[in-house]
Amino acid sequence: MKQFDRLHPYPASLSLSSNHPPLTMTSIALFGTSADPPTAGHQAILIWLASRYDRVLVWASDNPFKSHQTPLVHRAQMLQLLIDEIHPPAHNIWLDQALSFPRALMTVDRAHQQYPEADLTLTIGSDLVPQLPRWYHMQELLQRVKLLVVPRPGYAITEADLASLRQMGAQVTLTDLKVPAVSSTAYREEGDPEMVTPPIEAYIHREHLYECQDAKPKKLLTHSQHS
Numbered sequence: 714m715k716q717f718d719r720l721h722p723y724p725a726s727l728s729l730s731s732n733h734p735p736l737t738m739t740s741i742a743l744f745g746t747s748a749d750p751p752t753a754g755h756q757a758i759l760i761w762l763a764s765r766y767d768r769v770l771v772w773a774s775d776n777p778f779k780s781h782q783t784p785l786v787h788r789a790q791m792l793q794l795l796i797d798e799i800h801p802p803a804h805n806i807w808l809d810q811a812l813s814f815p816r817a818l819m820t821v822d823r824a825h826q827q828y829p830e831a832d833l834t835l836t837i838g839s840d841l842v843p844q845l846p847r848w849y850h851m852q853e854l855l856q857r858v859k860l861l862v863v864p865r866p867g868y869a870i871t872e873a874d875l876a877s878l879r880q881m882g883a884q885v886t887l888t889d890l891k892v893p894a895v896s897s898t899a900y901r902e903e904g905d906p907e908m909v910t911p912p913i914e915a916y917i918h919r920e921h922l923y924e925c926q927d928a929k930p931k932k933l934l935t936h937s938q939h940s
Contacts, residue, residue: 739767742861743824744836745774745813748788750917751795752895752908758863759796761890762836763803770824771796771806772813782901783922785813794912816849821858834859840868845878852882860885866894 742762746755751773762769773788793808811827812820817835824833835858842862845851860883862870870887878885895908901923906914917923 739828739831740834741824741828741831742766742769742834742836743812743820743858744769744771745817745820746771746792747776747897748773748792749783749897750788750900750909750913750922751791752893752897752900753910754865754892754895755792756795756799756910757892758836758890759806760799760803761888763799763806766834767805768831769803769806770809770812772808772810772820774813774820775815787916787920787922789813791913791916794916795910798910798912818848818850818854818857821854825857832859833857834861836861836863838863838865838868839870840865842868842870842874842878845881855881855883862887863890863892864888865892865896 742765744758744762748755759769759771771792773785773792775785789808789810796803796806796808799806812823814820814823821833821835824831835854837860839862848854855878860878862875862885864870864887875885875887899905900908904923909917
């Protein structure tokens with residue numbers, strides 16, 4: 714498992730400057746996520762994207778519509794662990810923190826600068842669709858990037874929703890991926906280890922990232938005292 718370089722805010726693998734190999738016209742999936750923490754559902758999305766796009770660029774981001782418990786550097790490190798664990802290795806998935814901006818339009822601008830000839834698709838969960846009208850310069854964003862919507866359990870999206878996005882100028886596609894019914898929010902509240910992969914669970918315990926995990930030993934101790 715990679716360790717932090719205490720002299721720098723990010724490990725070497727999470728450098729803010731992109732050093733990806735150059736490419737010509739190709740398809741790239743952009744996938745930013747709060748990753749607080751990244752779950753088995755995030756990993757399923759990455760595997761699906763890697764099988765359909767030439768390259769997948771993923772990053773941990775701060776969503777302006779959410780509050781985050783965990784510093785960005787930890788969330789990025791956990792995303793790298795999630796990528797490293799994919800087997801067989803998906804060599805077309807890259808963690809690129811240089812794309813991490815609170816506003817998606819800034820991310821797309823940076824991606825266009827890095828890959829001016831690429832065909833870019835922004836990947837979002839269906840839970841984010843209601844937020845889209847409030848996104849910064851949404852009309853401009855939808856003109857510059859394709860949109861891929863991943864269904865999430867509990868956040869249904871209909872053809873009417875897709876038609877509304879298309880009326881706003883979006884080139885939008887709804888995936889057929891069945892994402893596991895897990896979520897970062899549920900993990901933070903319940904601490905169920907089945908929602909995350911073992912390396913991430915170990916990282917969370919080592920760094921004491923979530924209160925639900927800190928409370929577990931106390932619960933076990935109380936139980937043993939009564940047995």
